Amino acid sequence: MSAPDLRRAAAARALELVEPGMRLGIGTGSTAAAFIALLGDRVRAGLDVIGVPTSEATRIACEREGIRLATLEELPELDLTIDGADEVDANLRLIKGGGAALLREKIVAMASRRMVVIADAAKRVETLGAFPLPIEVNVFGFGATWRAVEKALAESGCAGKPLTRRLDAAGEPLLTDGGHALLDAHLGAIPDPEGLSARLWAVPGVVEHGLFLGIADTAYLAEASGSEARVIVLSADDLTTSGQRL
Numbered sequence: 001m002s003a004p005d006l007r008r009a010a011a012a013r014a015l016e017l018v019e020p021g022m023r024l025g026i027g028t029g030s031t032a033a034a035f036i037a038l039l040g041d042r043v044r045a046g047l048d049v050i051g052v053p054t055s056e057a058t059r060i061a062c063e064r065e066g067i068r069l070a071t072l073e074e075l076p077e078l079d080l081t082i083d084g085a086d087e088v089d090a091n092l093r094l095i096k097g098g099g100a101a102l103l104r105e106k107i108v109a110m111a112s113r114r115m116v117v118i119a120d121a122a123k124r125v126e127t128l129g130a131f132p133l134p135i136e137v138n139v140f141g142f143g144a145t146w147r148a149v150e151k152a153l154a155e156s157g158c159a160g161k162p163l164t165r166r167l168d169a170a171g172e173p174l175l176t177d178g179g180h181a182l183l184d185a186h187l188g189a190i191p192d193p194e195g196l197s198a199r200l201w202a203v204p205g206v207v208e209h210g211l212f213l214g215i216a217d218t219a220y221l222a223e224a225s226g227s228e229a230r231v232i233v234l235s236a237d238d239l240t241t242s243g244q245r246l
C-alpha cells in the first residue's frame with residue numbers, strides 16, 4: 001500500500017461527509033489534493049457544493065477540477081473544512097503549516113462548523129513537536145520578532161531549540177500567500193502546546209502559528225492493513241471536557 005493510496009483512502013472517507021449544497025473549506029497539501037481530485041469527480045457527476053480554498057495552490061487545483069469557489073467575504077460561515085496535518089495527537093491537537101498555508105488554513109477552519117483532518121496514520125504522535133512548528137511572522141521587524149519568538153520558546157520549556165527561516169525551492173526566503181515570512185521551530189517535543197500557543201500569540205510580529213488546538217473535531221487516519229487501507233477515526237466525541245481522550 002503506497003503513501004498516495006493511504007492519502008486517497010483518508011480523503012475518500014472524508015468525502016462521505018460532503019452533502020449537496022455544503023459550503024466547504026478546502027485544505028492544502030498532498031492529502032488535501034487527493035480530496036480535491038475525488039471531490040472534482042463528484043462535482044462533474046452533478047454534486048453542487050461551493051468551496052473556500054486555503055491557499056493559492058488549492059485555488060488553482062480546485063479551478064482545474066471545476067469546483068465552484070468563493071471567498072470568506074462572500075461566505076463567512078462554512079459547514080465543513082477538510083484538511084491535512086503534519087502531526088495529530090490523541091487529543092486532536094495538530095501541527096499544520098508544512099505547506100506554508102497555516103494562516104489561511106486556520107482562518108478557514110475557524111470559520112467552519114466542523115474541521116475534519118485527513119492523513120496517513122504515520123502522522124499520529126504521542127507528543128507534538130517532532131515536526132518543526134511553523135510560525136508565520138510579519139517581515140517588518142523580522143530580527144526583533146525572531147528574538148522574541150526564541151524568548152517565548154524558552155519560557156515554554158523549549159529553550160535552546162534551533163529556529164530556522166523557511167526557504168523556497170530556489171533557496172530564497174519563502175513568503176507565504178499572505179506575504180509573510182515563516183520560521184520553523186525544531187523543538188523535538190512540545191511539553192505544553194496551549195502555553196506555547198499563548199506565548200507565541202503575545203509576540204506582536206507573530207501573525208499565526210501552526211498549533212491547531214481545539215479546532216479539529218475528527219481525524220481520519222489511514223494505515224495499511226494487509227493489502228487494504230484501514231481508516232482509524234479519532235473523534236472529539238471521545239474526549240472529556242478537559243480535552244483528554246476517554
Ligand SMILES: O=C(CO)[C@H](O)[C@H](O)COP(=O)(O)O
Pocket residue numbers: 027028029030031032083084085086095096097098099100101102105
Ligand atoms: O498544513 C498543511 C499545509 O500548510 C498540510 O495540510 C500539511 O503540511 C500536510 O500536508 P500533506 O498532506 O502533504 O502531508
